[in-house]
Amino acid sequence: xxxxxxxxxxxxxxxxxxxxxxxxxxxxKRISLRHFLTIAFFFGLFQAVMPLLGWMxxxxxxxxxxxxxxxxxxxxxxxxGVKMIRDGFGDEEERHFDPTKLAMVLTLSLAVSIDALAVGxxxxxxxxxxxxxxxxxxxxxxxxxxxxxxGGCFIGSLIGNKLKFPVEPFGGAVLLILGFxxxxxxxx
Numbered sequence: 069x070x071x072x073x074x075x076x077x078x079x080x081x082x083x084x085x086x087x088x089x090x091x092x093x094x095x096x097k098r099i100s101l102r103h104f105l106t107i108a109f110f111f112g113l114f115q116a117v118m119p120l121l122g123w124m125x126x127x128x129x130x131x132x133x134x135x136x137x138x139x140x141x142x143x144x145x146x147x148x149g150v151k152m153i154r155d156g157f158g159d160e161e162e163r164h165f166d167p168t169k170l171a172m173v174l175t176l177s178l179a180v181s182i183d184a185l186a187v188g189x190x191x192x193x194x195x196x197x198x199x200x201x202x203x204x205x206x207x208x209x210x211x212x213x214x215x216x217x218x219g220g221c222f223i224g225s226l227i228g229n230k231l232k233f234p235v236e237p238f239g240g241a242v243l244l245i246l247g248f249x250x251x252x253x254x255x256x
Contacts, residue, residue, distance in 0.1 A: 074205045074208050075208055077187060078209045079212055081115055081184050081212070081213060082213040082215070085111040085115060086219065088111075088180050088217075089218070090223055090224035090227075092220075094225070094228040095167055096168070099225050099229075103168045104222065106170075107173055111177050111213050111214065112211060112214030114178060114184075115184050115209050117181075119187045119188035119202070119209060120188060120206055123188035125188075126192045138182075138250050141180075142248070145246055146243075146248075148179065148243050149241065149243030150244070153241065153244075157237065
């Protein structure tokens with residue numbers, strides 16, 4: 069795998085993190101570097117760890133992972149998207165989608181990084197059989213996802229602060245679209 073291929077893979081994986089970070093940033097009422105860094109850190113961490121797990125488990129579990137990863141990501145994103153849409157039309161006290169809560173950040177991190185398991189499996193298929201072979205790709209994936217997620221949070225927050233209507237339904241729709249996109253890409 070060339071350096072260009074590694075960075076293109078990292079960018080492709082980071083696209084989902086970017087999109088979901090925008091949705092999360094939309095719901096934040098103000099720019100909060102602490103919250104943005106938390107979201108970006110966990111998105112980057114999960115995106116780097118999932119290919120490692122896929123690589124490690126590819127010998128034993130690759131058939132299971134390849135058959136169901138898209139369904140898991142789809143279910144999580146649709147659940148969160150519907151929840152976000154529903155919360156957006158409820159009273160302020162009834163809203164439960166809160167990207168500042170660690171449990172929500174971890175759930176979103178898992179949802180956007182499930183595809184990365186398949187990337188880890190592909191590492192074995194192309195002959196990357198040692199940790200030395202995958203160390204740089206894992207770093208590139210993690211740092212790219214971190215940067216994209218941080219940028220997505222800023223963009224989402226800036227847009228959300230300029231709009232004068234509830235943006236949670238829009239963010240929820242983005243998650244739904246992303247979930248269906250992942251599902252359709254794997255089915256076709």
